[in-house]
């Protein structure tokens with residue numbers, strides 16, 4: 001296809017297309033005889049992704065990072081567009097919610113006293129949503145993640161009790177065939193598949209494309225979506241349950257509460273949340289466990305714990321209780337906990 005036809009099809013201009021070529025975002029082949037650019041279907045989907053990302057204000061330099069891989073398939077390009085749109089949508093919702101609060105506080109046309117605090121809160125939310133980065137390189141881990149679960153003999157094994165924890169999530173979450181279960185941070189699909197086997201429709205969200213690829217390779221029927229705990233690529237009130245295992249501890253505590261808020265957004269009335277993850281009962285428990293490892297001279301354990309964000313279970317339980325959930329929770333071992341929460345209102 002030639003550049004004019006591409007411009008017509010995508011409702012853009014040939015000048016815009018050339019601009020993205022100059023910026024190194026697209027690489028159409030050139031006809032050796034007349035030097036015309038020739039665009040394939042793959043070029044078209046890549047270009048339409050660039051246009052969609054620009055449309056929601058993502059700068060060209062950032063798009064270059066997002067589209068670093070050049071051999072993506074249509075589904076992957078669409079996944080990128082969907083996840084970026086949800087992020088933008090979350091941003092807009094935060095803004096609308098904050099403005100609603102401001103309007104409410106503007107009694108008799110007076111300037112709300114905490115105007116600047118609210119504006120700052122909004123800025124903070126935006127920064128939090130944007131700043132998360134994958135320090136653990138899950139794309140690289142995807143190829144050996146399942147194998148790493150089987151290893152034993154470490155002086156500290158974060159996956160001690162892994163199978164039991166996943167089983168507990170399945171036993172607690174009461175779902176019927178045909179219900180939708182969202183598994184956030186699905187990784188290679190080890191939890192999701194347990195629901196799939198019960199006839200439940202599983203949507204797996206993960207920020208790592210490679211993890212999603214691996215999950216799809218193992219379990220074709222799991223619907224995979226690229227996305228983030230803080231901007232789930234799911235419509236409001238559309239799933240019966242949200243489950244997650246060994247993923248939430250990659251978010252600091254304040255972000256974990258935002259992640260819970262996101263889970264609540266996508267839950268249907270009477271929905272359920274079940275979390276199996278690395279966590280302590282509360283701050284005192286954390287100190288006691290760390291102090292034990294210190295006494296045993298197990299510095300590896302302390303380093304590993306401090307490199308991530310093991311949850312304070314009491315904070316999550318309090319948040320869920322205050323947001324209308326009936327909550328059950330317990331420790332499965334000193335570093336592993338389970339939270340099951342059911343919406344009662």
Ligand SMILES: C[S@@+](CC[C@H](N)C(=O)[O-])C[C@H]1O[C@@H](n2cnc3c(N)ncnc32)[C@H](O)[C@@H]1O
Nearest residue numbers: 138185186187206207208211228229245247250
């Ligand atoms: C340790 S693996 C656990 C995978 C799987 N849930 C399991 O139990 O085996 C953590 C997974 O969470 C994903 N993850 C971590 N932080 C995330 C975030 N902020 N948003 C979405 N996924 C995230 C990672 O990409 C990775 O696939």
